[in-house]
Amino acid sequence: MIFGIGVDAVECERMNEKRMTFHIINRLFHKKEVEQMPVEQEARKVYLASRFAAKEAFVKAVGEGFRFCAPRQICVTSDLKGKPVFLFDDEVTDRMPENITGIHLSITHEGPLAVAFVVLEVSDGEH
DSSP states (O other): EEEEEEEEEGGGGGTTTTTTOOOHHHHHHHHHHHHHHHHHHHHHHHHHHHHHHHHHHHHHHHHHHSOOOGGGGEEEEEOTTSEEEEOOOOHHHHHHTTTEEEEEEEEEEEEEEEEEEEEEEEEOOOO
């Protein structure tokens, strides 16, 4: 059963070098995301935009926005097959609704936009 869904789109150009200072990047992105960030500028814009869209989609699915947690407490990375997945700081995990049984994330980018879609799942009868 679906607990919540969230979707967000971010214009990749918003993540340009002038706007995304070291301070801003460290405020919005998890330390693991910063470590994995591409060096090449165009790839970096898409990387940052897609990850921020995923964070926004997640907090929308939870239903609380960034009152739930800070963006840097959510890490968007990939599993061994390349599928995007979330990793959370312990503080976020502790606040997560207990009945969440699945978190599904899809990310895409085309032209100027990065888009993320999140579905939070609970077992039947637990919502």
